[in-house]
Amino acid sequence: MRTIKRAVISTAFLALMAGLPGAALAADPAAIDWSKIRTKTVTLFYPGQSTYQWLRSRDHKRAYKKVLKGDSCVSCHEEEEADMGNLIVAGKRLEPAPIPGKNGSIELAVQAAHDDDYLYWRFRWKSNMDREGRMHDYMMFDGKTWTFYGSHRAKDAVREGRQPPLYEDRLAIMVDDGSVPLFAQQGCWLSCHDSMRDMPNAPAAAAVKGHAYLGKTLNKKDIRKFLPSSRTDGNAGWDTVKMPGEIAKIKAAGGFLDLMQWRVHRSNPVGMADDGYVLQYRLFDAGKKMFSWNVDKKTMTPKYMFDPAKVGFKALREGDIGDAGKPMAVIRGINAVAYDPDAGWKEGDILPGRLLSTRTEGSAGDNDWAKGVWKDGAYTLVFRRKLDTGHPEDDKVLKVGGVYTVGFAVHDDNVTTRFHHVGFPLSLGIGVKADIQATTLK
Ligand code: HEC
Incomplete structure (x- = not known):
């Protein structure tokens, strides 16, 4: 089975490379008439060091108690994205090392469609660079x-x-089905913490390497995204990871975020996007990535x-x-x-x-059709994902008629870590009403 799937991918890919006519895959996302599908414009903004811990501290004036209570970011910040991004990117708040010339926000044009098997995305955004990343x-x-x-x-x-x-440009999508507490209200910010790379109080590599689980089991030397539910303390410290048995229970109950990244260097040349998840760390799905x-x-x-x-x-x-x-x-x-x-x-x-x-294996290779093109300063990306990848252990299973929460991020113009643009969480309806409604393809 696995061998067959691989052969299909690489044959289709070779045909694409050779530009052969009639090389379409069974469900060809490139053949969708996107002009008929509504566009939702989402403002992504530059977040600086607005971490989970900052949002719950007194520095987030007049708001921290409400954030602790679980209020949504947009209940106070609706349509403030561009202003917040401009303030932070200029170094006036939450950004100790501004990058000169960086833009405070990005308008991301989002379209979605689905059939019985797949969800299809189309994204368009302007890049701040005169070449592709x-x-x-x-x-x-x-x-x-x-x-x-x-x-x-x-x-x-x-x-x-x-x-x-x-440095490669990227577009990332996080998805939840209601299993991660507060994701619908506070989105990607749940995964962003003091102690991560390029964030306040990042522990030294030696400290992470010495950690019984993160260092000795996962073999890590820095901290990346994680969910507060994976920690034992209320303020989500990097080193208070729950016992592996407890993490496994949360994961089996679906308490992780699906995280997919389309990468201009590391995945686009083979027509794919990576496939990962966030729970006790940002990890790749099981199998072999591209x-x-x-x-x-x-x-x-x-x-x-x-x-x-x-x-x-x-x-x-x-x-x-x-x-x-x-x-x-x-x-x-x-x-x-x-x-x-x-x-x-x-x-x-x-x-x-x-x-x-092109020879991916297992769940890590699920996003096997993602094609982005940069032209005249803007990207257009078409991305398909199986509604049910067959890997519920590290992917969210999407159902026709279901409503999910999504968060988007774009790493634009040769940046990594916090130097990206992110959006507040949005609802996604598979054929049903939501902030973004995936149109049912006939
Ligand atoms: C109860 C209302 C409220 C909620 C809920 C809230 N905020 Fe705020 N936030 C504020 C206010 C008010 C400020 C401005 C504080 C100041 O002037 O210093 C602020 C400031 C910020 C800033 C700094 C930039 C700026 O404009 O000062 C960021 C970033 C931010 N909030 C992000 C978030 C995120 C992310 C969430 C959701 C997890 C959130 N906020 C939830 C009220 C809120």
Whole structure:
């Protein structure tokens, strides 16, 4: 069964790459007439360090008691998104290290449709950059060794102009079916905490590595998204993780958030989005996802290079940044060959530090059709997801007629962590009335 599914994906993908006519998948999201489907415009704003703990502190003036009680963000902040984003992005509140020129908000145009098997999304938004954010974790040859090259905009080396801004753009979707307490009211902010990367009071790597569960079992060295329900203390401390047995019980009862990320470098070149979930940490679904490292960390050399027979070169050069005509990702079985140390490397040669593959496995490969295009400063992304992926252990099962809560985020213009734009939670109805109603396809 698994082998068959894989073969279908890669055949369809190859056909897409080759531009063959009649290469449509069984349910072809690209064939949907989106002009007939209503658009909901959602304002995403720059949140800075507005964490779960800040929202519940006295600094969130006149509001913290209501937030503790479970009031919704929009009960006070309806239509304030753009103003809040402008205030925070400029460093006037909750942002100790503003990025010059960054926009405070993004208008995300959202459309949704469904049939008996799939939910289809279409998203459009303007990017703040004059090129696509499709490079990520690159390595450059300096004449002797390979070192990481380029990074995200919050990094000192990029702020100071020593390295170029090179980091993938992303669109993330969180989904809940009512199982996560307060998600319908407070959305993504439940998953965002002091102690996370780029947030106040982040613990040192040694402290996380020394933690009996996060370090010793999960092998982590920093804190990422988690839900308050996974912690034993009321203020959701990073280190008070419940016992694995209790976490397993919450997960089995559906008390996690489904989190899908469409990534311009690490998933779009293979026509997919990743599939993860948030509970005690931000984790990937079981199985094998579409990206991995292309760096042998022991020798610090790439594992694969571009196949010159397929693409005409073995490596990129600095002048290729932003060249829409060149592939920026190495994909196993499509355009990659094993790295040859004797291939005559020149100073300034660049290779991706990530390796893509169309051969996903299990739940991690559920989002097998996601295609985004950047044109004239704006992205258009079409994304399909099975209503029932068959993996209820780490995905939300959506039903026709059901109403769910969704939250969106966009990482735009070479940023990571908190430097994104997020929206307040919205309801999604599969064929029924809600903030976003997925139109039933006939
Ligand atoms: C009871 C009303 C109320 C609720 C509920 C509420 N807020 Fe606020 N929030 C406020 C007020 C009032 C301020 C301005 C405080 C000030 O002037 O210092 C504020 C400030 C903020 C700010 C700082 C930016 C600014 O404009 O000052 C952020 C970010 C924020 N709130 C996010 C949220 C989020 C996210 C939620 C939901 C989890 C939420 N708020 C729920 C009333 C509320």
